[in-house]
Amino acid sequence: MTSPTFRRVGGAALAFTLAVLPMSAARASQPELKPAPVVVTVSEGTNLAVSTSPRDGTILFDLQGQLFTLPRDGGTATAIGDTNLDPYWPSFSPDGKLIAVQSLADGMFRVRLLTADGRSSWPLTRGEYDDTYPAWSPDGTRIAFTSDRAGGEDIWTVDTRGGEPRRITTAATAESQPTWSPDGRGIAYVQGNTIESIDVATGAVTTLVPAGQGTVAAPSWSPDGKSLSFLRIGPGGRTVQVWQAGAIRQVGAHTDVFPFPARWSSPDELVYGANGAIVVTQASSGASKTVPFRATFTLKRDHYEPKARDFDTRRPQPVRGIVGPALSPDGRSVVFKALNDLWVAPLGGVPKQITSDSAYEIDPAWSRDGKQIAYASDKAGTEDLYVLDLATNQHRRITTIDGAEYAPAWSPDGKTLAFQDQANQTLTVDIATGTVTAVLPGSFSVPGKPSWSADGKTLALAVNSADRNQIQLVALATGASKVVEPAPFGSVSTRGDDGPVFSPDGRWLAFSMDSVLWVLPVAPDGTPTGRAHRITTEASDAPSWAGDSRTLLYLHNGTLKLTTVDGGSKEVPLRFSYRQEKPESRLVIHAGRLWDGRDPEPRTNVDILVVGNRIQRIEPHQPDRPRGGWTFIDASGLTVTPGLVDAHNHQQMRSKVFGDRQGRLLLSYGITSTRSTGDAVYRAVEDRESLAAGTRLGPRYFMTGEMLEGTRLLWEFSRPVRDERQLALELSRVRELDYDLVKTYERFRVDWQAKVADQAHRQGIGTTSHYLYPAVANGVDSKEHLFGPSKWGFGFARESSFGGPYEDVLQLAARGRMLFSTTLFSASTLLADDPGIVADPRVRALFTTQDKQALNAKLLCAQGLGPCGFLDGTPAQARRDVELIKRLLAAGAGVVAGTDAPLDTTAVSLHLNLRSMAKYGVEPFQVLRSATSVPARQLGVDKDLGTVEAGKLADLVIVSGDPTRDIAALADVRWVVKNGVPRTVDDVIGPFR
Incomplete structure (x- = not known):
């Protein structure tokens, strides 16, 4: 040898x-799972879709991706269909015997049919295409839908008995969300900001609703063919409008109408979801009533031991x-x-x-x-x-x-x-x-x-x-x-x-x-x-x-x-090993204030004794303490807090651009841990090992690999999974590369998501996705973003609407113990409160020229002096986002601070997230915990990190001011201690000064 x-x-x-x-040991052991069912009953819904049976008036609704039926006068709802059906845009057939939905159950959007009781279902369309927005013909023999099978978005029809679809529209523009005219001759649909109708026999196109203020969606013909309902979306919300003989008027007073067709139950009655309720409105008078419901979900929530992590071993790895x-x-x-x-x-x-x-x-x-x-x-x-x-x-x-x-x-x-x-x-x-x-x-x-x-x-x-x-x-x-x-x-x-x-x-x-x-x-x-x-x-x-x-x-x-x-x-x-970095020093920090992460109020005038990489003890300050063999830091005029965690970070997304600067930048802003939510796997493992070995300077890195995705994808750090065989390979990668988290992305099948959660939990690691339900029912641990991109695009999320979230979201999140990450892009508006951020020495030293330009553009946007980017928000949006956080916290749900960096500004955006929460009413104690003790618990490392206590790892930030009174003080970092090693900001900036 x-x-x-x-x-x-x-x-x-x-x-x-x-x-x-x-x-x-983390890969060798598989903790036992102890699943516990959690029953949640709700009487409000967020972005629910509604249809009614022409046969008996039974109400069908899709609540959080679960189909329910309900007597027409309300009451207790009955869940129908499989939990993994993943339905969208539901509607009854004209005879009330079948239900059509848009479903991603097998990895592509299909038109899928179900029996009215939900006991049987089958795909009506097939192939590697997305078939969406199904609409029944009046005689029930055909379904119109939107499809990309010709390259763009066109309207197609298919016989309900099966067979090859027929293309109806052939324009170069995108046509979607069809609805049949009652005589079966025409199909109306959304085209851009208008609603058009095409004669199925001749192909002649007529504009019904011209472009106007806001945007339009979800047209629906009345049974007598005299009226067409649609939604109008504008700054004030989303309303139901009715077109009749060329005239357009709003019906009903609801402004948080959910983005699905208002279904006609008679020539004058519309049924739809709005403001958390099922609403019935008379089109002629606008009079409205709500239909009460109680819908019950059963959640599978695993109790499992976090994987073993040995932060102290010096054995070769x-x-x-x-x-x-x-x-x-x-x-x-x-x-x-x-x-x-x-x-x-x-x-x-x-x-x-x-x-x-x-x-x-x-x-x-x-x-x-x-x-x-x-x-x-x-x-x-x-x-x-x-x-x-x-x-x-x-x-x-x-x-x-x-x-x-x-x-x-x-x-x-x-x-x-x-x-x-x-x-x-x-x-x-x-x-x-x-x-x-x-x-x-x-x-x-x-x-x-x-x-x-x-x-x-x-x-x-x-x-x-x-x-x-x-x-x-x-x-x-x-x-x-x-x-x-x-x-x-x-x-x-x-x-x-x-x-x-x-x-x-x-x-x-x-x-x-x-x-x-x-x-x-x-x-x-x-x-x-x-x-x-x-x-x-x-x-x-x-x-x-x-x-x-x-x-x-x-x-x-x-x-x-x-x-x-x-x-x-x-x-x-070709195998070799490294040893974790572990200092042999002894350190005393005299803290004027210590916020330990456990109590709302800071302690004062204490000494924190650190031996090696762990806190030995915390005691009242001793001015005459012997100094032999100890390094002293005088923080008597400063505040010590736990190191901060960015709980939603894509550290490898621009690692080739940032290079050595990235870890230094994060540390210089007091971020001592990051949680990856999707990264190139081998660069991620290398980064974790380099940081642990001390060959690279930066925070602790809790890594995952590529996001597991369906067959269609966007990001370079997504990995498309096409079948069960490949899924097994991905799970082998999770196991053998010792992931800290698994993320399933937008179009990943929900039945596979449940399998991934089960296997990850057996390894003692968590899973996350962009969805609340059925993820929370399938054991997924957390949800990324308050609301964000989904399989339905940027314009729709089941977790929030103009006026939401409602009781369903709040109770499922709270009772299911599902943490949400903040990713408040709207927080960049707070740059207007502190323009000096763009000239901070850390920004000057560690940002590339292009990143400085991007940050300055965000400042100009916040000040109203320049254009805003796609992800930049407004103060009103920031206030709405934080209101959602406050409602989640009040319901008992958990929130962690995450940024989506580098899509948002690396390091700086974490502080803006925290400042935005504080500015708009989240209690400082909850704000601070969202970046310290709560993400430590989420990662399963709360025995070692997240608070300042004897026996825990010495990951600390020493700042000017008192962040329990002023969150902005957290960014005024004077020292950062990671794994027991203290560094000033100048030390961290190092060669880039």
């Missing part, structure tokens, strides 16, 4: 060995955070990132560092002759491209752009690097001259790493197209590009290190799809010449080729493996 070698960086000893290390491994052209060595540096190792040998500093290096790439390695590093301030000559060990800087450049890829002749930048552009740079040429413009969607064809004429990369990760091929000479599918309706697993990668001979593209490796035969320009075939069966990422164009290296759950284009695999025994 090779003897281990050691390197000490920042007090952390790193051991490298070929010995197989034991699995951590296996390194699993191997990022961007690349096989050398001769197939004998591998270069990769781990523990905040780049390494080269002979296959089966001991890794050797090729960088050794605190800078953030990423994306190593071999030249075709194996003599040079290109990579990105922020050693000069921001991420630039460098080339290492292996013979001379000389590192040469190639780019000097003010911004970030990364993901270098060598041209076959070794003269050019393709790369990407923080604007998501793809570019090339001539290595000799430094001349940069743009290849592809940037977009909101982050692309994958580029790869060169064998003849150097084409670049291939993964891009988001039609809501899937497809392959873009770009001809460098002309700029012409095209997008091809990796397989019919398939997606490259992630837009990061998962390919596509050209083989050196140009005959193949390799990529991960369905979380396993595939190779696709291609022409020299990357055009597929056949079908892809699978070459691995286990969770597989980050393929790279040897020069023989036959052998590939890949990652399997933290282990390197080799395979060939014919399949079969073997492990590369």
Whole structure:
């Protein structure tokens, strides 16, 4: 056995060995689950959808994604249909025997039919398309719906007995939310801000409701064909309007009408959901009444022990955070990132560092002759491209752009690097001259790493197209590009290190799809010449080729493996370890005030004694305390609090842009822990290990991998899951890479969500999603955002409406013990209260030029002096958001402070979230706990973190002022202590001062 070698960086000893290390206790044990049913009965609903049976007046309503039926005069509602039906837009058939819904039960939006009692259901439409907003024909033989099966949004119809759908509208615009005229000849629908009608036989189109103030939605024809109801949405809320012979008027006084069709139960009576109730309104008079209901939910809530975490061990831990491994052209060595540096190792040998500093290096790439390695590093301030000559060990800087450049890829002749930048552009740079040429413009969607064809004429990369990760091929000479599918309706697993990668001979593209490796035969320009075939069966990422164009290296759950284009695999025994950083110092902090996280009022004039990384004791200040062997911090004029937690953070989303600055920025604002809610998994594991080992400066990092998503996706850090086999692979990744959390995203099937929650809880970790129900019934632990993007888009959430939330949301959240994260983008309006934030020394030192510009734009928006971005809010919105928080807290639900950074401003936005809560009426004690003790409990680490108590880890913030009286004082950080190591803000800013 090779003897281990050691390197000490920042007090952390790193051991490298070929010995197989034991699995951590967290992965080896599976705590027993103790599910407890919770019964919740409500009499109000948020954004409920209503329909009535033409046969007997029975009311059907969708409340939080559960269908109920109700006698027409009200009473106790009966739940019908499966909990996992995931219904939307329900309606009775004309004879009252069937129900049509839009359902995501099997991963795509389908028109689904149910019997009236909900006991049987079946899909009416099929295929890899979204079919939405079903509407019955008057005779019940057909259903109209919106579909993207022709590429855009059009109206289609389908026979209720099945068969191929028929396209009705063919305009280039989007048409949606159809409703049949009573004579069956026409279909009205929403087009832009108007309501049109099309003659089904002739295709003639008529505008019924022209564009006006606000927007329109949910048209519905009356049974006599004389009236058309629709919703008008404006600044004052959402109202029911009726069109009749060209005249439009509002009916009813409700202004929080829920965004579904008001259903006609007679030529003059409308039934709909509004203001938390089921409402019946006479169209002629506007007189309204409510129909009382009581609806009961049964929730499965697991009681499980959090996974064991040993923050004190000095035992060697296996390194699993191997990022961007690349096989050398001769197939004998591998270069990769781990523990905040780049390494080269002979296959089966001991890794050797090729960088050794605190800078953030990423994306190593071999030249075709194996003599040079290109990579990105922020050693000069921001991420630039460098080339290492292996013979001379000389590192040469190639780019000097003010911004970030990364993901270098060598041209076959070794003269050019393709790369990407923080604007998501793809570019090339001539290595000799430094001349940069743009290849592809940037977009909101982050692309994958580029790869060169064998003849150097084409670049291939993964891009988001039609809501899937497809392959873009770009001809460098002309700029012409095209997008091809990796397989019919398939997606490259992630837009990061998962390919596509050209083989050196140009005959193949390799990529991960369905979380396993595939190779696709291609022409020299990357055009597929056949079908892809699978070459691995286990969770597989980050393929790279040897020069023989036959052998590939890949990652399997933290282990390197080799395979060939014919399949079969073997492990590369490249394993090494690190030890957690643990100081041996002794520290006394004399605190003028201590807010310990437990009591509303601070203690005064105390000494906090820290030995190693833990608080030994807290006692009244002793001015004559012996100083021998102790380090003293005089905080007699300051306040000590627990370290802050950002409970909703995507730390890897812009880690290549921020580089070494990110962790420093977070620490400098007193944030000593972050909770990932979706990140590129190997970069996440590497970050967690580097932070634990002390080779990178930053907060503790509680990580997760890519968000588990359905077959359609947006984010580069989502991972589409297509079947049960792949789901098992993802759960193996969760287990073997020791996740701290699992996040399921917008279009992930709810029955699979329940399986994920069960398996995660057996590992002692939590799960989260964007949904309250049925997530809360299926054991999911928390909900991200008060209300946010969902499978139905940005415009609809079941957790809040113009006037909501109502009792259903409050009781399900409180009784189900489901925590909500704040992510108050509207809090940026508070920049107007403190414009000096943009000139803070931490901002000046640690923000990139582009981030400074973005923050300044937010300030101008808040001051009314400049345009506002899509996510920027208003003071009125901020007040509404905090009112929702106050109602959740009053009901007994929990709230944690989270930011969605870097979509919101990293570090700064946490303080703005807290200030917004305080400004609009949340008690300071609750505000402070939302960023300290409550997220610690959420993470299952409240025995170690979240409060300042003897025996707990010394993660502390020392600030000027008294944050229990003025939350803004939390941002005036003088010292931050993480894991017992104290640093001033200047210490943290370090090389960026």
